Amino acid sequence: MSVKASNLRHRTAASGVIGSKAPANTPTQTSAEASDYKSGTNWVHEGGIEANPYLFALVVVSPFLSLLLAYVTSADIAESGTTWRVTHPLTEMLPTCFADVPSCISSTLSAGASVVPTLEGAKFILTFMTVALALELLPGKIDFGPETATGHVPTYIDNGVAHCLVYSILFFLGSNIGPCGESDNQLLPAVFRKVTETIGVCGVYTPYNFGIMYDLFPGSLSFLNIFGIVFCVFLMFKGLYFPSTDDNGSSGSWVKDYLWGTELYPRVFGLDLKRFINCRFSMTYWQLAGFSFCYRSYVLHDNEMDWGLFFSALSQYLYLVKFFFWEMGYMRSIDIIVDRAGYEIQWGCLVWVPSVYTFHSRFLVQNPSRLSFNTALGIFILSMAGVLLNYAADRERDIFRASNGKCKVWGSQPKYITAKYTIVDRKTGKEVEKTSLLLASGFWGMARHFQYFFELTAAYCWCLLANPFQNGILVMFYAMFLTALLVDRAKRDTDKCRLKYGKYYQEYCELVPYKIVPGVF
Numbered sequence: 001m002s003v004k005a006s007n008l009r010h011r012t013a014a015s016g017v018i019g020s021k022a023p024a025n026t027p028t029q030t031s032a033e034a035s036d037y038k039s040g041t042n043w044v045h046e047g048g049i050e051a052n053p054y055l056f057a058l059v060v061v062s063p064f065l066s067l068l069l070a071y072v073t074s075a076d077i078a079e080s081g082t083t084w085r086v087t088h089p090l091t092e093m094l095p096t097c098f099a100d101v102p103s104c105i106s107s108t109l110s111a112g113a114s115v116v117p118t119l120e121g122a123k124f125i126l127t128f129m130t131v132a133l134a135l136e137l138l139p140g141k142i143d144f145g146p147e148t149a150t151g152h153v154p155t156y157i158d159n160g161v162a163h164c165l166v167y168s169i170l171f172f173l174g175s176n177i178g179p180c181g182e183s184d185n186q187l188l189p190a191v192f193r194k195v196t197e198t199i200g201v202c203g204v205y206t207p208y209n210f211g212i213m214y215d216l217f218p219g220s221l222s223f224l225n226i227f228g229i230v231f232c233v234f235l236m237f238k239g240l241y242f243p244s245t246d247d248n249g250s251s252g253s254w255v256k257d258y259l260w261g262t263e264l265y266p267r268v269f270g271l272d273l274k275r276f277i278n279c280r281f282s283m284t285y286w287q288l289a290g291f292s293f294c295y296r297s298y299v300l301h302d303n304e305m306d307w308g309l310f311f312s313a314l315s316q317y318l319y320l321v322k323f324f325f326w327e328m329g330y331m332r333s334i335d336i337i338v339d340r341a342g343y344e345i346q347w348g349c350l351v352w353v354p355s356v357y358t359f360h361s362r363f364l365v366q367n368p369s370r371l372s373f374n375t376a377l378g379i380f381i382l383s384m385a386g387v388l389l390n391y392a393a394d395r396e397r398d399i400f401r402a403s404n405g406k407c408k409v410w411g412s413q414p415k416y417i418t419a420k421y422t423i424v425d426r427k428t429g430k431e432v433e434k435t436s437l438l439l440a441s442g443f444w445g446m447a448r449h450f451q452y453f454f455e456l457t458a459a460y461c462w463c464l465l466a467n468p469f470q471n472g473i474l475v476m477f478y479a480m481f482l483t484a485l486l487v488d489r490a491k492r493d494t495d496k497c498r499l500k501y502g503k504y505y506q507e508y509c510e511l512v513p514y515k516i517v518p519g520v521f
Contacts, residue, residue: 059259059344063225066355067115068108070218072474073362076114087367087472117226121219124212125227131170132280136271138162143328146337149423150246154265156275160327163280164287164320171288175210177295211296213289214365221355228350232258232343235273239263239341261342274341279327282349287320289358297365308369311380312361312465319387319458329394334493360466360475369467379461386457393443393451400439409442416440417508419501436501440511447514449493452486490515 058065071077072086084092097104140159147153172178176185180202209215239248239262247264250257266273290313297306323330330336339345369376399407405416417438422431443450459479466475494515497505515521 062347062352063229064112066225066351067112067218067222069355069359069477070115070221071111073359073366074115074218075366076218077111078366086474087470089472089474115218115222117223118216118219121216121221122223124216125220125223128285129281131167132163132276132284133271135159135163135166136276136280138166143331145331148245148247148264148337151425152245152247152265154272154331156272156328156331158328160279160324161321164284164324167284168288172210174205174207175212176207177210178207180205181207211292211299213285213292214296214362217354217362221351224351224354228347229343231350232261232347235266235341235346236262238266257342259343261340261345264337264340266341274336274345275331277346278335278349279324279330282353283320283323285354286357287317289354290314290316290361293358293361293365297368300365301368304368306364306368306371307373307376308371308379308465308467309361309364311376311383312364312462315380315383315387315458315465316361316462318384322387322391326391326394326398329398334489334496338492338496356478356481360463360478363471363475364466367471369465370470371465371467376465379465383458383461383465386454386459386461389443390451390454390458393454396442397439397444401437405437409439412441414439414441415445415511417504417511419504419508421501438501438505438508440508445512446518447516448509448512449486449490449516450518452490452516456483456486486516487521 077086084096086093136157136159138157138159140157140162143156143158145154145156173180176182177187236258240250240257243263244267245263245265248262250262251260290309294306294309294313297309298304335345371379396409400409400414400416405414405418407414417440419436419438420433421436422433425432439445447453456479459482460476463476463479468475494509497508501508
């Protein structure tokens with residue numbers, strides 16, 4: 001079922017971002033020029049983290065907070081001899097802090113400042129990135145992102161799944177539990193060691209400990225913090241003076257340009273920087289970290305398996321396998337087609353993801369969950385239901401779009417709105433009519449972002465596997481942050497679509513009134 005809609009008045013929010021030339025858009029531009037920052041783009045005036053005071057405050061303190069979170073999960077805090085336990089933040093940490101506020105502030109600042117870059121941590125991060133960079137050469141079919149208002153169509157090699165599998169294999173083979181490690185540590189049959197010894201591979205390098213991601217975490221995260229801040233300065237100036245496409249420009253504010261970014265699709269020597277940072281580094285780091293932490297916990301606690309940590313690591317690994325299967329869908333999401341390459345996205349993926357998205361797993365290295373196998377397995381099954389349903393919802397929409405609505409959804413003809421709108425071609429100055437199909441059936445007929453509910457289901461399960469009933473509320477931080485992030489993202493997407501489709505998006509909202517949870521929100 002198709003409901004026709006035409007929004008010919010729309011000229012300020014098409015399917016791309018920023019059509020003005022960089023030299024004309026510097027932070028000293030006039031107000032008239034600054035208004036062009038939004039013209040013919042996906043820019044949403046009320047969008048961005050800076051429009052949300054709570055998330056903006058988080059952005060301001062995020063560099064220090066990420067260091068503090070690294071300290072809280074390190075071996076250093078376990079040896080610090082504090083009078084309070086990190087597993088009891090409400091009953092011990094906060095009362096101790098309120099009892100002596102100056103001392104609390106001083107010790108907190110000292111704890112964060114104690115997390116400093118190390119040579120080993122920097123070498124690990126740079127090596128990790130170098131391997132990811134080399135895997136960019138893996139073959140794959142050519143795919144495309146949405147056309148922007150300037151006529152740019154981003155091109156990608158769809159090799160995300162190959163990257164995921166090859167990187168996982170290389171990380172395992174290069175470690176002490178691979179074929180070149182000590183025989184007592186290896187997980188592979190002895191025949192593999194004999195083969196590698198025969199061909200001389202093991203003499204080329206020294207295997208690293210599989211728990212390296214935990215061992216080097218504080219130093220590597222501190223290095224990433226500095227690297228990320230400097231990298232975002234580079235991105236800001238690149239977008240202003242050396243943009244890769246016409247989808248660039250300044251807001252007229254150095255602060256906003258730094259936070260939001262000045263360029264949508266920055267590339268260096270053909271490398272798409274957003275995909276490399278957001279996916280190939282950030283998601284791969286998160287994917288491998290869980291099992292690295294699990295191994296360190298296993299060794300630290302006399303070869304006793306923490307089933308909460310194991311099943312959490314396994315579920316997150318499979319979730320990220322799903323992500324790489326869906327990577328091209330991500331390249332058409334709000335993170336890519338709306339959000340520019342600035343601090344909010346790029347620093348977030350470089351530092352915030354390793355720090356926060358792995359926090360609940362990293363916490364368990366020093367503070368085991370003590371969950372039984374059966375309890376952990378039950379939570380794992382629920383988390384996988386969330387992962388699979390999240391993928392099913394995304395896949396349903398992808399098939400609908402690829403078939404141009406000529407498919408069945410849940411066994412019936414789909415209900416959707418054919419929304420027409422116009423943009424101004426920056427090269428010719430003429431109006432060009434575009435069409436989008438807004439699916440209102442299946443998962444997408446229950447809520448406009450029902451896939452977020454399934455993602456949150458998985459996230460809360462991962463945090464529950466850290467056993468907050470024993471380890472305290474801190475292990476729920478990732479799930480609570482993700483809730484705020486996805487609620488904000490759903491609002492921003494609504495604002496973008498209202499701007500793009502006008503009153504016709506309102507018609508869609510009447511068909512699908514709920515944002516994330518059917519019948520609730």
